[in-house]
Every structure is written in C-alpha cells, then in structure tokens.
Amino acid sequence: MPEYVILVHPSANRVYAASSPALLRAELAVFGAALSAELSGIEEVELGGVGYVRFTSSAALGESDLALLSNLSSLYALFELGDGVLRPVTVTPLAKADSDLLTIQKYAGKTNESFTKLLLNVTLLATADPTGLLSDKPKYLLDPLCGRGTTLNQAIMYGLHATGLDVDAKDFEAYEAFIKTWLRNKRVKHTAETGQLRRNKVRLGRRLDVEYALSKEDYKAGDTRKLTYFQADTLTTDEVLRANSCDVIVTDAPYGVQHGSHREAGLQRSPRDLLAAAVPVWTRVLRPGGALGISWNTTVLPREELVEVLRKAGLDVREGGPWAEFSHRVDQAILRDLVVAAKPAS
Structure with missing residues (x-):
C-alpha cells in the first residue's frame, strides 16, 4: 500500500506551530472519511531531521482525493514515500484570492x-x-x-x-x-x-x-x-x-x-x-x-x-x-x- 508524508507548514505563531503536527493528524483522519481511499497509520515521523506526518493509503490517491487533501490546513508539501525516497506529489489547494x-x-x-x-x-x-x-x-x-x-x-x-x-x-x-x-x-x-x-x-x-x-x-x-x-x-x-x-x-x-x-x-x-x-x-x-x-x-x-x-x-x-x-x-x-x-x- 502506498505511503505518503506531509511536510507541516511553518507557522509564524510559535505556540501553534508546536501543536500543528498533532492537529494535522486529527484533521487528516477526519478528511479520510470523505476519501475514496482508506487511510491508516497516521503518525508523526522524523526523516532527515525534519518532522512529517506519515500515513498509508489503501490505494494510490486519485485526483478527487488529492483535490480534497490539498486543502489540509497545515499542509506545506506532500510526498509519496518509497525506497527511502520522497517523490513530490502535486497539490492544488483552493486559493481563490491572494494569501x-x-x-x-x-x-x-x-x-x-x-x-x-x-x-x-x-x-x-x-x-x-x-x-x-x-x-x-x-x-x-x-x-x-x-x-x-x-x-x-x-x-x-x-x-x-x-x-x-x-x-x-x-x-x-x-x-x-x-x-x-x-x-x-x-x-x-x-x-x-x-x-x-x-x-x-x-x-x-x-x-x-x-x-x-x-x-x-x-x-x-x-x-x-x-x-x-x-x-x-x-x-x-x-x-x-x-x-x-x-x-x-x-x-x-x-x-x-x-x-x-x-x-x-x-x-x-x-x-x-x-x-x-x-x-x-x-x-x-x-x-x-x-x-x-x-x-x-x-x-x-x-x-x-x-x-x-x-x-x-x-x-x-x-x-x-x-x-x-x-x-x-x-x-x-x-x-x-x-x-x-x-x-x-x-
């Protein structure tokens, strides 16, 4: 089953930044109920000295699933994890206006x-x-x-x-x-x-x-x-x-x-x-x-x-x-x- 990792968005607020990975885990689990693929094994991990949130999907994330997950509140970048290599996955967050x-x-x-x-x-x-x-x-x-x-x-x-x-x-x-x-x-x-x-x-x-x-x-x-x-x-x-x-x-x-x-x-x-x-x-x-x-x-x-x-x-x-x-x-x-x-x- 494919594995993915999310790089958590750096927050300007130090206190919120400390809470972001745990909040992202919970938010991702809520998103999972709306996806066609089933998510499991949602956890915080460290790769190369950098913190990520990792999860396993029952199938490769399709276009509609990626469209939803692109809007996770603390998502900075999404990668597919395989053979110790991070492969970037294109995300398309809804952003109708400038940030x-x-x-x-x-x-x-x-x-x-x-x-x-x-x-x-x-x-x-x-x-x-x-x-x-x-x-x-x-x-x-x-x-x-x-x-x-x-x-x-x-x-x-x-x-x-x-x-x-x-x-x-x-x-x-x-x-x-x-x-x-x-x-x-x-x-x-x-x-x-x-x-x-x-x-x-x-x-x-x-x-x-x-x-x-x-x-x-x-x-x-x-x-x-x-x-x-x-x-x-x-x-x-x-x-x-x-x-x-x-x-x-x-x-x-x-x-x-x-x-x-x-x-x-x-x-x-x-x-x-x-x-x-x-x-x-x-x-x-x-x-x-x-x-x-x-x-x-x-x-x-x-x-x-x-x-x-x-x-x-x-x-x-x-x-x-x-x-x-x-x-x-x-x-x-x-x-x-x-x-x-x-x-x-x-």
Whole structure:
C-alpha cells in the first residue's frame, strides 16, 4: 500500500506551530472519511531531521482525493514515500484570492489563520455533502461572532458566500475599512455598500454588503459571491437571516472577556450563557444536513456542557476518534478545543 508524508507548514505563531503536527493528524483522519481511499497509520515521523506526518493509503490517491487533501490546513508539501525516497506529489489547494487576504491584518486576539481553516474544513466535512467544498455551486457560510473577519476571509479564499455578525462597532468598522481597501488595491470588480440594519422599523445596527468576483470574466458573467457583515447582536441572527439558509456555521467563541451579546439583561460576557442562548438561534438558520463548528476555551466552559447545549438544540455531535483530538494550548489561560455538530437532514 502506498505511503505518503506531509511536510507541516511553518507557522509564524510559535505556540501553534508546536501543536500543528498533532492537529494535522486529527484533521487528516477526519478528511479520510470523505476519501475514496482508506487511510491508516497516521503518525508523526522524523526523516532527515525534519518532522512529517506519515500515513498509508489503501490505494494510490486519485485526483478527487488529492483535490480534497490539498486543502489540509497545515499542509506545506506532500510526498509519496518509497525506497527511502520522497517523490513530490502535486497539490492544488483552493486559493481563490491572494494569501495576504489572510495575513495582512494584525491585532491582539486574532485567531490563527491555519486554525480557522482547520475549523472550517472539519465543519464542511461533517455536512451531508462532505466533498461540497469542490462543488461548482458555492456554499453559504455564517460566522455569528465574526470579529474582524478571519473566517469571512477564509470563506473568500474558498469561493464561498459569507455572512458575519458581531456586536462590536469597532470590529465592524475595522473590517469594513480593511476589506474595501483590499478589494480596491487588488482591483477586484465589486460593489460595496454600508447602511443601517433595520427590522420592523427597529434599528438593530449597521450592515456592509459586498458583491464581488475575483476575475473580470466572472463578474461580467454574473458569477459573483456575496459578503455581508451585520454589526448586530448575535441573538438577532434568525431575525436578519432566513431560516435554513446557511450550509455551515463556523465561529471562534469568546474566550471569556473579548466578545459578547447584549439584550435586555445587559452585556453577557460568559461564554456559557452566550452559547446557551445563541446556539438555538443559530440552529434555526442552519440548513438540514448542514453543520455547526465552534472553537472555544475549555478552561471557562467544559466540553460536556457545550455538547449538551448542542444536543438540546437538536444537533448530532461528532464525538470520539479524531474529533476528540483537537484540544491544544493557546496560552496559559486558554486551552482551545473545537466541537462540530450536524443538523439532521430532513
């Protein structure tokens, strides 16, 4: 059976770089369920003093399998291993835009871009259409706690339609300025409008609506993507979006102090209270067969409590095997994990 090794992408973040091989092992195992070939023996190895992730495939990886695996979040290069020789395997990652879309923004609390990609990947793989990432028909993504838009930018890289919500006006303004500048500097054909967000004559906040195509030919043909940012309470998600309108919901939940939601009771900074209130709201806009992926700080919210919130909302939580292997330390106060749950297909 053919053997392959993956050279892990060097990360600018020293702490995340240390976790990358283990996270890649778990991510690769999740990818394996969507491949035509069966993967086994996934492990970290050292060859010539360099670390790799090695795995065995039941058959040579075909075109469709390679197309999927090319999008592993920490994949830098792929080789077939035979007779002690590494033979490069061509990879074709989805990269609809230049990588600076993900790397230009620098600010305290920014989620690592590789981890954002990993979270989106495993959530897409948990949907009823796990290979839909490669479909010509773009999926609809929602990040209901989008901050300054790292997940939205990864959606652009993948050619998805994307919607974000965040209550923080400063984050809204920062992302609005960034994406408009980026689109102009890259000479991307687009329209961008900012206005008030109202429902039933009540002002909920502001909105940014962008329609774009990354090539002039696509724009002329009407093959465009939509990007929307609502500066609004995440608990209004089902008021500003239609029911069953999103294929995937992906979000990095507050670590305890950064973000929140406000209603009559005032600003809620507890991740436990926020997610308990928000998950049922988010579930209403998730399509049957869609999936919800959340990353969070386990030091402020035990995994079993979040799993119970998801189950009460009627979602099927992915547990066991590689799904239990994504926990990693971000800093002394943050032990980050992720959980993915699917909405049963009707």
